[in-house]
Amino acid sequence: xxxxLKSETSVARARFALGPQGPFPECRLSRDLERRWLxxxxxxxDGEFGLVANVALLGPxxxxxxxxxxxxxxxxxxxxxxxxxxxxxxxxxxxxQWSAFRQPHSxxxxxxxxxxxxxxHPAVNLRLQRTSHPCTSQCAPFAGRHxxxxxxxTGVVARGDWTHDGVLYPNIxxxxxxxxxxxxxxxPEMGGWVFGFANDPAxxxxxxxxxxxxxxxxTLIQPDEPADAAxxxxxxxxxxxxxxxxxxxxxxxSVRGSLDRDRVCHVPxxxxxxxxxxxxxxxxxxxxxxxMGPDWTMVDFSCDAAARVVIPxxxxxxxxxxxxxxxxxxxxxxxxxxxxxxxxxGIVEFAGGAGGD
Amino acid sequence: MNSxxxxxxxxxxxxxxVETVYELSRRAPAIIAAAARxxxxxxxxxxxxxxxxxxxxxxxSCLIASGELSGNPHVECYFDDRAMRLLFDLERRPxxxxxxxSLDVRxxxxxxxxxxxxxxxxxxxxxxxxxxxxxxxxxRDRTPEYWDGKPETAAGAAAGASANGLRLTRNGLQRPSDTxxxxxxxxxxxxxxxxxxxxxxxxxxxxxxxxxLWDGRKSAQxxxxxAASDSDxxxxxxxxxxxxRDEIAAIIxxxxxxxxxxxxxxxxxxxxxxxxxxxxxIATCCALGGRGEDAVRAxxxxxxxxxxxxxxxxxxDGSTHRRNEAxxxxxxxxxxxxxxxxxxxxxxxxxxxxxxPTLGLGRTLGLIHEIMHxxxxxxxxxxxxxxxxxxxxxxxxxxxxxxxxxxxxxxxxCISPCRxxxxxxxxxxxxILDRFNEAFRLIGIAFQIQDDVxxxxxxxxxxxxxxxxxxLEGKRxxxxxxxxxxxxPISRGRLDEICRLPxxxxxxxxxxxxLDAMRQFGSIDYAIALSNHLAHEGVRxxxxxxxxxxxxxxxxxLRQIANYVTTRQL
Numbered sequence: 001x002x003x004x005l006k007s008e009t010s011v012a013r014a015r016f017a018l019g020p021q022g023p024f025p026e027c028r029l030s031r032d033l034e035r036r037w038l039x040x041x042x043x044x045x046d047g048e049f050g051l052v053a054n055v056a057l058l059g060p061x062x063x064x065x066x067x068x069x070x071x072x073x074x075x076x077x078x079x080x081x082x083x084x085x086x087x088x089x090x091x092x093x094x095x096x097q098w099s100a101f102r103q104p105h106s107x108x109x110x111x112x113x114x115x116x117x118x119x120x121h122p123a124v125n126l127r128l129q130r131t132s133h134p135c136t137s138q139c140a141p142f143a144g145r146h147x148x149x150x151x152x153x154t155g156v157v158a159r160g161d162w163t164h165d166g167v168l169y170p171n172i173x174x175x176x177x178x179x180x181x182x183x184x185x186x187x188p189e190m191g192g193w194v195f196g197f198a199n200d201p202a203x204x205x206x207x208x209x210x211x212x213x214x215x216x217x218x219t220l221i222q223p224d225e226p227a228d229a230a231x232x233x234x235x236x237x238x239x240x241x242x243x244x245x246x247x248x249x250x251x252x253x254s255v256r257g258s259l260d261r262d263r264v265c266h267v268p269x270x271x272x273x274x275x276x277x278x279x280x281x282x283x284x285x286x287x288x289x290x291x292m293g294p295d296w297t298m299v300d301f302s303c304d305a306a307a308r309v310v311i312p313x314x315x316x317x318x319x320x321x322x323x324x325x326x327x328x329x330x331x332x333x334x335x336x337x338x339x340x341x342x343x344x345x346g347i348v349e350f351a352g353g354a355g356g357d
Numbered sequence: 358m359n360s361x362x363x364x365x366x367x368x369x370x371x372x373x374x375v376e377t378v379y380e381l382s383r384r385a386p387a388i389i390a391a392a393a394r395x396x397x398x399x400x401x402x403x404x405x406x407x408x409x410x411x412x413x414x415x416x417x418s419c420l421i422a423s424g425e426l427s428g429n430p431h432v433e434c435y436f437d438d439r440a441m442r443l444l445f446d447l448e449r450r451p452x453x454x455x456x457x458x459s460l461d462v463r464x465x466x467x468x469x470x471x472x473x474x475x476x477x478x479x480x481x482x483x484x485x486x487x488x489x490x491x492x493x494x495x496x497r498d499r500t501p502e503y504w505d506g507k508p509e510t511a512a513g514a515a516a517g518a519s520a521n522g523l524r525l526t527r528n529g530l531q532r533p534s535d536t537x538x539x540x541x542x543x544x545x546x547x548x549x550x551x552x553x554x555x556x557x558x559x560x561x562x563x564x565x566x567x568x569x570l571w572d573g574r575k576s577a578q579x580x581x582x583x584a585a586s587d588s589d590x591x592x593x594x595x596x597x598x599x600x601x602r603d604e605i606a607a608i609i610x611x612x613x614x615x616x617x618x619x620x621x622x623x624x625x626x627x628x629x630x631x632x633x634x635x636x637x638x639i640a641t642c643c644a645l646g647g648r649g650e651d652a653v654r655a656x657x658x659x660x661x662x663x664x665x666x667x668x669x670x671x672x673x674d675g676s677t678h679r680r681n682e683a684x685x686x687x688x689x690x691x692x693x694x695x696x697x698x699x700x701x702x703x704x705x706x707x708x709x710x711x712x713x714p715t716l717g718l719g720r721t722l723g724l725i726h727e728i729m730h731x732x733x734x735x736x737x738x739x740x741x742x743x744x745x746x747x748x749x750x751x752x753x754x755x756x757x758x759x760x761x762x763x764x765x766x767x768x769x770x771c772i773s774p775c776r777x778x779x780x781x782x783x784x785x786x787x788x789i790l791d792r793f794n795e796a797f798r799l800i801g802i803a804f805q806i807q808d809d810v811x812x813x814x815x816x817x818x819x820x821x822x823x824x825x826x827x828x829l830e831g832k833r834x835x836x837x838x839x840x841x842x843x844x845x846p847i848s849r850g851r852l853d854e855i856c857r858l859p860x861x862x863x864x865x866x867x868x869x870x871x872l873d874a875m876r877q878f879g880s881i882d883y884a885i886a887l888s889n890h891l892a893h894e895g896v897r898x899x900x901x902x903x904x905x906x907x908x909x910x911x912x913x914x915l916r917q918i919a920n921y922v923t924t925r926q927l
Contacts, residue, residue, distance in 0.1 A: 192578055194570065220571050222578045230576030253571040254540040255579060260557035261643070262650040273717040278646020278782070280580035281909075283568075289540040298540075353580030 192352020280353025297333030647782025738765025
């Protein structure tokens with residue numbers, strides 16, 4: 001293990017590796033499809049660099065077994081013009097992983113997040129700082145007892161060193177999104193989802209925490225069944241506080257075009273050599289509108305670069321796909337009589353879609 | 358698509374119709390074939406408000422539009438300018454806009470309805486092609502504005518938003534309730550698709566429709582959407598051909614001996630071809646869910662083999678011209694030409710092996726297996742034909758020609774490119790790969806017969822070989838087989854005498870005599886009818902055997918190629 005990583009191994013402390021339970025039930029992972037996730041998505045302020053990382057724990061293969069939870073972690077780093085680089089599903093992480101949920105009151109103080117591929121790059125060595133409060137817990141039940149629960153936090157500020165394709169880029173400031181997920185689901189049952197976020201890159205002079213003036217998170221969960229399980233929402237933060245939650249009836253989502261398969265890289269690299277199912281035609285444009293009383297917002301995303309993360313399924317031979325898209329976002333709206341509009345870069349996920357997903 | 362003659366210059370609105378049919382014949386033969394089926398045998402005369410006229414008729418499976426009227430139409434239509442514009446403006450409901458006297462249609466009920474179905478089909482399927490939309494937009498820009506009010510523009514909307522004091526994004530986003538535009542309407546009307554991106558090798562030639570994923574109640578999964586059954590073949594072929602040409606240029610070394618080897622290898626494949634094989638390979642790969650780029654090296658390998666075969670074939674046949682230039686052995690001597698052909702074949706093997714790091718061992722071995730089979734079929738076919746010529750034999754049955762033609766050109770022109778594309782996409786199941794065989798065997802034979810006809814009756818500049826070259830070299834074509842079968846014994850004796858002459862002893866007059874005999878005994882008409890029958894059968898098998906491939910723009914490319922042989926004007 002590299003010197004800069006702490007000595008405790010993630011696996012040995014797996015039960016606690018993702019921090020305290022927070023608002024989620026205090027219970028250990030006991031079933032094979034039970035999952036906990038910490039998710040990080042960051043973009044440098046100029047849109048030059050992007051990061052998506054996932055640290056996941058999966059329950060034991062046999063129900064109620066005393067076996068330790070299994071852990072997977074992956075890091076994707078993007079550099080404009082050079083594309084995505086990825087680790088395998090065994091990225092090394094500092095322990096415990098940074099999470100606003102496990103440090104709920106540490107505004108204006110930085111703590112570390114280090115993730116790197118076992119071959120040394122891509123890698124990030126960051127100091128993260130929370131600026132905003134997380135949303136209340138969201139839940140999407142589907143396919144019987146399968147469910148997904150998550151909490152989102154926008155405006156996470158990260159400073160530090162990024163390594164992309166073996167080249168170190170020091171002292172980069174980024175802003176992004178953090179999420180904690182807990183649930184029980186199989187990938188075929190999951191179907192798919194559309195998710196994304198955008199932070200207003202301007203600095204808010206009125207904020208004591210350097211929170212973005214406006215930040216937005218949208219989600220559309222699209223399981224195969226039951227028919228009414230699909231749900232969408234848009235959440236809006238202002239100066240670090242969740243100000244408006246546009247629920248499902250108030251939201252419309254539409255897309256157009258599809259990405260050229262030749263310009264979507266498959267990660268991890270090994271997945272290119274296996275017979276993974278064909279990639280679904282991932283939309284190129286995404287527009288979301290939300291209306292509730294006098295409040296409204298519109299989000300217009302256009303993809304610049306995309307990566308397909310091929311995730312092995314625990315219950316079938318065909319893998320699951322999560323497509324990470326970076327691109328320009330325009331956001332406008334009005335909440336509680338205050339208007340906002342900004343152009344920035346954002347990250348959008350289209351998950352599912354490939355044959356067998 | 359070099360066999361299609363450009364439309365005769367026509368003015369006004371008639372020009373739009375003639376250009377539309379011409380462009381569709383080049384870009385989307387499947388649409389023309391479907392329209393020709395609806396219009397079968399009907400002659401339509403169109404009169405427009407600007408005083409121009411056009412005629413639409415069918416010949417075999419071709420839809421012919423011209424600005425010259427030949428009389429005796431089954432259906433006559435008159436459109437004034439306003440009615441004409443309504444045809445091309447899907448934003449307006451014609452019933453709300455049409456004035457009395459704007460439109461007049463005369464003819465028998467059944468034929469009028471057939472014409473109506475034809476135009477409905479053309480409007481619905483052709484309007485999806487970006488290139489056709491551009492053509493129509495140019496027409497609209499040339500004609501006056503007939504509407505009371507102009508649709509709101511994005512710039513206008515932006516100005517309104519600014520007046521409200523809202524800081525604008527670069528897209529001029531505005532409150533949905535102010536405009537009444539939810540997410541879908543915004544994508545559909547306010548901000549059309551950006552077109553300045555790099556085009557995909559296959560795909561992107563259709564107008565992308567917006568889709569609603571979530572309306573507040575119902576969900577449409579993002580990966581499920583309506584099928585696309587067409588594509589712009591010409592645009593796709595140009596892209597695929599150019600991409601494979603670049604790949605070939607990268608594969609062939611830039612080192613000595615340049616003048617006597619590598620320069621010849623670089624230059625020969627650059628000679629203008631249609632790009633059929635690269636398009637088939639790449640489109641099949643995409644149609645089966647693969648990435649177009651993954652099929653580029655396999656497509657380059659086929660092209661290199663093809664060029665190597667051509668060099669050797671020209672020597673064996675004693676041909677003088679290939680693709681409008683002197684054959685390699687005529688320009689540089691037989692020795693260098695044979696060596697260059699060998700080297701092109703070697704580089705083709707190299708191109709196949711270079712797939713190993715990207716496609717993996719399994720798919721690369723699959724490619725080698727397919728390439729080996731393709732080469733074996735080709736040399737066997739060549740041996741059969743050369744044997745016929747050497748022995749002075751003209752087979753009596755068309756089936757003998759089908760057998761030889763499939764082996765000699767069918768495999769590497771049509772069947773193998775599809776199979777290789779499928780392997781690149783990861784499909785190695787023999788049962789699946791064999792689904793391509795029959796449809797593209799029939800299409801390949803039809804294509805070869807048409808090529809042989811064009812060598813006799815087509816313009817030399819368009820065909821690219823010396824006029825009547827096939828007759829001079831004694832090529833056993835369907836026309837020659839039919840001639841020997843149907844000619845009277847006296848004529849056959851004279852024809853046999855000419856055919857047995859070595860190429861060097863044959864004169865242009867001998868070739869003319871053979872051609873006259875073919876015309877006299879109806880051999881050329883027979884060949885055209887036969888190719889038409891085979892082409893239709895090929896299209897039928899395409900739709901049946903390949904129904905398992907999902908309807909996408911990539912499959913649309915394959916469909917256009919299948920239909921190309923049915924609508925080729927001879």
